[in-house]
Amino acid sequence: MAASKPTIDDIEAAAGRLAGHAVVTPLLESPLLNETLGGRLLVKPECLQLTGSFKFRGAFNKIRRLSDGQRARGVVAYSSGNHAQGVAAAARMTGAPAVVVMPEDAPRIKIENTRSWGAEVVTYPRRGADRETIAAEIAAERGLSPVPPYDDDDIIAGQGTVGLEIAAECGDRGVTPDAVAICCGGGGLSSGSAIALRAAFPDCDLHTAEPEGWDDTARSLETGERVRIDDARPSICDALLAPTPGARTFAINRELMTSGAVVTERQAIDAMAAAHRFFKLVAEPGGAVALASALAGEVPVAGRTVVAVVSGGNVDAALYAELLAGAS
């Protein structure tokens, strides 16, 4: 059975829906950092997106594609935090009630912000409960439409607008990237962006970026089959803790990705510090792994032009200050 996949047309349609609602984030670069790297590094700062991560894009596209009746009944989502905020904001902006199922140990700022957007938050213990089941039960009981975190064509198309914008701005500036590195949890951002980037740059290397211990996509790209990580450890990169790639997202990534980069927590934290110093951006640990892959040489920048997506910036101030003080 050949599953349908979002096309570049679907991503352009999503961009049309998002126009005037989402921030078109600019590509940033630091000539000083470029000099150190011996190449050109462009950063796509999705931490500046509404709700502090790219997740708003997919959620808004998905909810806008529901029928009026579905929207009026409401939506339900599960998320460790960034998707939660994206759904809550998109639901509010489109007039849909929202319920969000979140792990009880999600960063405080993410839970607080989700509630502030008017969503009802249902928490669960990260170990021992299945959030998909909880969300499915709530959906059935209340007649709510699910807004999946990544494995959905409308979500993939929405997140793909990040890649579409990268391609458009590179085109405007006469830049042809040699490689693009994209943070990867379940694979919505990477697969959607890959569709848009591959359409614009047939020869560009495309890399997912994941934290050590949660490198299910990198391993799956190596083997060609979806790998599930069963011995997953706690990680500071809370935004990227999917144990296995999505079926739809992986079908796309397997076709379009060059390979998966993997970085250590230390490299992610150092990338947060680099985002602070060179780009004046607040990056959260998971949001910094693609930048880390470029800075650490996993995706080489020397002699090349590389784009790295900083996918989110939702990190508690106290933790941020602690990490910044401890970065090398």
Next chain:
Amino acid sequence: MAASKPTIDDIEAAAGRLAGHAVVTPLLESPLLNETLGGRLLVKPECLQLTGSFKFRGAFNKIRRLSDGQRARGVVAYSSGNHAQGVAAAARMTGAPAVVVMPEDAPRIKIENTRSWGAEVVTYPRRGADRETIAAEIAAERGLSPVPPYDDDDIIAGQGTVGLEIAAECGDRGVTPDAVAICCGGGGLSSGSAIALRAAFPDCDLHTAEPEGWDDTARSLETGERVRIDDARPSICDALLAPTPGARTFAINRELMTSGAVVTERQAIDAMAAAHRFFKLVAEPGGAVALASALAGEVPVAGRTVVAVVSGGNVDAALYAELLAGAS
């Protein structure tokens, strides 16, 4: 004697020179913060500008306007840090050697970055030496062209592109701001932006924003004459420590500004924390005073649409972490 003043045409010409070199920074907003404020706050994040502050704009415009011979001989500037980096970067990008005179207690990151851009840095003690005199001597000895920090038509026109971009994006989005708050040291950014903003929005309130103790422009706007502050204390807002408004900048500000807002250090630090939380931006203390003026109610947001310029983000990581941890 009627001094010439930059016109909107000069600012548009500066924007043309900067095109492809400076970042066109997007207006950002946080609906969550808007709800708290009961109005609409748009932030112009000039911390994302090349070299981490708006200063690159004026320096680049000034150096591009020199003759080829002048550029080949080189430029000299004095600065507590952000102008230094802006001049160093603009000089490098236009092929001009640069000497920058900096106080020895300027933030380390600003001195380091200025050197990294290839400029020769000459330091002096902040008390007891006159940096203008030192710079003038170096200019005379070596035949260098001065790049003044603010009181110069080309500098004013370059910084004015910030206001021009605000007006353009507001126009695109159908937004008519009720007020714009702009960080003010010597007045280059505020006066240049005021020319562009007044041309677009005849009825908009325009406010300079300064830190307590360094409110020379606010006091000068009240009295109508340039006030000099003689009892100036050390301030965490190192970017804004001009003891008196520029002659040219004040002539413009006196005509165009509604009034000057003044904020405490505590309010500036809280605005840095708000920039972190709501906008994922690294703001330096001086760069946050216009945002602080809006958050603290000095420039009221309730029931209105207000734009605040975050003018820079060059703050050492250790100090940033300390301030963030201590913000209320």
